[in-house]
Amino acid sequence: MKNENVDVLIIGAGPSGAVSAAYLYRQGLNIKVVEKSKFPRFVIGESLLPRCMDHFEEVGLLDALKAQHFEVKAGARFMRGDKICNFDFSKKYTEGWDWTWQVPRADFDKTLTDTLIEWGVDIAFEHEVVAVEFDGSNSVTTVKDIEGNLSTISARFIVDSSGYGRVLPRLLDLDKPSDIPKHSSIFTHVKDLKRPKGREGTIITFDIVSLETWLWVIPFSNGHTSIGYVGPTDYLESFAGDNTQKLREMMRLSKYYHDRFEGLEYEFEPKMIKNFSKSVTKLHGEGFVLTGNSAEFLDPVFSSGVTFATESALQASKLIARQLKGKKVDWETDYVHHMKEGVNVFSTYVKEWYTGNLQTIFFDSNDNPVIKAQICAVLAGYVWDKTNPFVKNHHRLVKTVARIAELEKEGKN
Numbered sequence: 350m351k352n353e354n355v356d357v358l359i360i361g362a363g364p365s366g367a368v369s370a371a372y373l374y375r376q377g378l379n380i381k382v383v384e385k386s387k388f389p390r391f392v393i394g395e396s397l398l399p400r401c402m403d404h405f406e407e408v409g410l411l412d413a414l415k416a417q418h419f420e421v422k423a424g425a426r427f428m429r430g431d432k433i434c435n436f437d438f439s440k441k442y443t444e445g446w447d448w449t450w451q452v453p454r455a456d457f458d459k460t461l462t463d464t465l466i467e468w469g470v471d472i473a474f475e476h477e478v479v480a481v482e483f484d485g486s487n488s489v490t491t492v493k494d495i496e497g498n499l500s501t502i503s504a505r506f507i508v509d510s511s512g513y514g515r516v517l518p519r520l521l522d523l524d525k526p527s528d529i530p531k532h533s534s535i536f537t538h539v540k541d542l543k544r545p546k547g548r549e550g551t552i553i554t555f556d557i558v559s560l561e562t563w564l565w566v567i568p569f570s571n572g573h574t575s576i577g578y579v580g581p582t583d584y585l586e587s588f589a590g591d592n593t594q595k596l597r598e599m600m601r602l603s604k605y606y607h608d609r610f611e612g613l614e615y616e617f618e619p620k621m622i623k624n625f626s627k628s629v630t631k632l633h634g635e636g637f638v639l640t641g642n643s644a645e646f647l648d649p650v651f652s653s654g655v656t657f658a659t660e661s662a663l664q665a666s667k668l669i670a671r672q673l674k675g676k677k678v679d680w681e682t683d684y685v686h687h688m689k690e691g692v693n694v695f696s697t698y699v700k701e702w703y704t705g706n707l708q709t710i711f712f713d714s715n716d717n718p719v720i721k722a723q724i725c726a727v728l729a730g731y732v733w734d735k736t737n738p739f740v741k742n743h744h745r746l747v748k749t750v751a752r753i754a755e756l757e758k759e760g761k762n
């Protein structure tokens with residue numbers, strides 16, 4: 350069986366694997382990426398956060414992305430009935446990028462891998478990791494190609510960025526139940542033939558149908574739009590028919606968007622991802638690290654997935670480069686603690702979304718610009734800025750501010 354030797358093996362070529370590959374390659378390390386599918390391939394996760402622009406810029410991938418002219422996302426709109434809450438990233442508390450993109454991931458991810466290939470990065474598409482054996486921090490990974498041929502890769506370190514493939518969590522039994530409510534989603538793309546002109550046609554919107562159910566509308570610059578519905582798994586399963594019939598019924602629940610998408614052909618049979626929240630018992634071990642969705646996924650409501658994928662990839666890759674160059678690395682402090690800080694903030698926001706507290710704040714008619722700017726910084730992905738009270742005191746502050754808003758409302762009635 351053919352064997353290759355590398356410093357770092359990266360499993361998966363999504364945004365997490367791409368950022369990791371870019372950083373480590375530029376550090377002069379001998380790396381290889383193995384990717385199960387052939388690109389372009391569909392994957393969900395189309396609304397980005399400004400914070401991930403920092404990551405793409407730092408590893409040198411931003412210019413290639415800019416050249417694609419994806420739809421600019423300068424904020425986000427949340428709506429519930431006739432109440433609207435607009436966030437504008439240029440009015441956020443923390444300094445940083447005030448825009449990002451809404452992207453068809455097939456094109457976005459292919460741009461990343463095409464750029465890496467141009468640089469000279471070795472990416473083996475249609476190669477699936479099927480087994481990994483560790484001997485201390487060294488590992489031997491077995492890979493199967495599309496024809497079923499097996500080969501091995503010996504590596505000094507593995508980055509598992511396999512997303513929902515969850516290669517090492519599965520092989521090493523690291524999965525643990527998430528403490529986020531069990532939610533699922535059903536989604537597709539449409540050719541947005543009735544798209545209104547101007548900003549209304551291109552703005553990303555989260556249309557809140559009930560406390561726990563909502564619809565996303567993510568327009569792309571290519572005239573297509575992603576639509577998806579999220580809710581408790583039991584509720585989504587209660588709709589009759591195939592996924593097309595289910596999603597058509599769900600779209601009827603959106604008063605605002607029903608007409609725009611009524612009658613349009615779905616570009617593919619809507620896909621359903623059940624119980625999408627994932628967690629693990631540990632984020633790293635001797636000779637490996639988990640990044641992106643392979644490590645953790647919370648919920649799509651605040652579009653944090655890709656940003657966590659790139660944040661974790663960049664942070665982990667910096668530590669790997671240091672370690673392989675013989676320097677000491679404190680993985681617990683510099684990786685686990687760092688990632689948990691960000692995940693914990695978003696986790697509070699997701700949970701408080703579904704308790705209704707955050708919705709109370711978003712749709713409060715006494716919009717407070719200071720509070721709004723601080724929350725906006727969180728929604729832009731700047732969740733490590735401890736000078737922001739909505740980061741530092743995330744556990745308490747969302748609850749407290751929601752309670753005050755409720756009391757003020759009661760006082761008025």
Ligand code: FAD
Binds near residue numbers: 361479646
């Ligand atoms: P991926 O992008 O999934 O890439 C992993 C790659 O690994 C894949 O290409 C896969 O083929 C490959 N792979 C898998 N198994 C193997 C194997 N055995 N061997 C080799 N390769 C393998 N995030 C956002 O930021 N914005 C959103 O709007 C958003 N919406 C979402 C909506 C839903 C319903 C869900 C469930 C998630 C959403 N996400 C969103 C999350 C987003 O999909 C992920 O966080 C993001 O894609 C993670 O990137 P990644 O690089 O970790 O994994």
